[in-house]
Amino acid sequence: AQSVTQLDSQVPVFEEAPVELRCNYSSSVSVYLFWYVQYPNQGLQLLLKYLSGSTLVKGINGFEAEFNKSQTSFHLRKPSVHISDTAEYFCAVSEVITQGGSEKLVFGKGTKLTVNP
Amino acid sequence: NAGVMQNPRHLVRRRGQEARLRCSPMKGHSHVYWYRQLPEEGLKFMVYLQKENIIDESGMPKERFSAEFPKEGPSILRIQQVVRGDSAAYFCASSPPSVPEETQYFGPGTRLLVL
Numbered sequence: 001a002q003s004v005t006q007l008d009s010q011v012p013v014f015e016e017a018p019v020e021l022r023c024n025y026s027s028s029v030s031v032y033l034f035w036y037v038q039y040p041n042q043g044l045q046l047l048l049k050y051l052s053g054s055t056l057v058k059g060i061n062g063f064e065a066e067f068n069k070s071q072t073s074f075h076l077r078k079p080s081v082h083i084s085d086t087a088e089y090f091c092a093v094s095e096v097i098t099q100g101g102s103e104k105l106v107f108g109k110g111t112k113l114t115v116n117p
Numbered sequence: 118n119a120g121v122m123q124n125p126r127h128l129v130r131r132r133g134q135e136a137r138l139r140c141s142p143m144k145g146h147s148h149v150y151w152y153r154q155l156p157e158e159g160l161k162f163m164v165y166l167q168k169e170n171i172i173d174e175s176g177m178p179k180e181r182f183s184a185e186f187p188k189e190g191p192s193i194l195r196i197q198q199v200v201r202g203d204s205a206a207y208f209c210a211s212s213p214p215s216v217p218e219e220t221q222y223f224g225p226g227t228r229l230l231v232l
Contacts, residue, residue: 043208044223090159104150104173105221107159
């Protein structure tokens with residue numbers, strides 16, 4: 001079974017500062033890795049995903065994440081945040097499959113990013 | 118191309134009543150997933166369905182909860198005799214059928230409040 005740990009439940013930063021949101025996972029099988037963002041009272045929007053290949057993944061809104069297999073981590077980074085990045089961020093994993101559809105996602109508990117002026 | 122649609126967006130029920138949550142997947146998607154988000158928690162998987170089949174219900178509570186995805190119409194998550202602990206946001210996601218598709222696309226959720 002997979003599990004995801006997001007070590008920081010809340011991260012306050014100032015506008016234009018860099019930010020890193022940490023995510024560690026455990027799994028006995030190969031996994032896909034995802035970061036989703038949730039704005040207040042809305043659904044989840046995919047930021048980026050790692051499937052295979054290059055370990056540095058670029059996503060929307062200037063975010064990127066790096067897959068580190070030896071450390072079982074998939075930390076999310078942005079070099080300069082905006083007020084509009086204030087939201088909750090979820091890291092998730094799913095088992096790699098070969099048939100149609102996809103496997104269930106296992107989510108971390110989320111990190112609330114607050115960007116202050 | 119409409120995204121995943123869920124209705125109602127907000128639902129208020131009194132203890133003991135039934136709640137029905139509906140999810141229409143994206144066009145062309147035949148795989149549906151339901152997740153529950155409790156306050157201050159991440160999303161927890163409940164059930165995975167394909168048309169007329171339940172594929173994985175390992176996250177569904179054993180009693181009062183059921184889900185279906187009929188040949189025609191939306192997927193339905195049904196909660197009978199709701200209790201206050203059922204208050205949560207329920208999210209539906211969908212993915213296409215024909216190839217391994219790693220991305221699930223989420224709807225806006227239904228926020229259930231049990232009084």
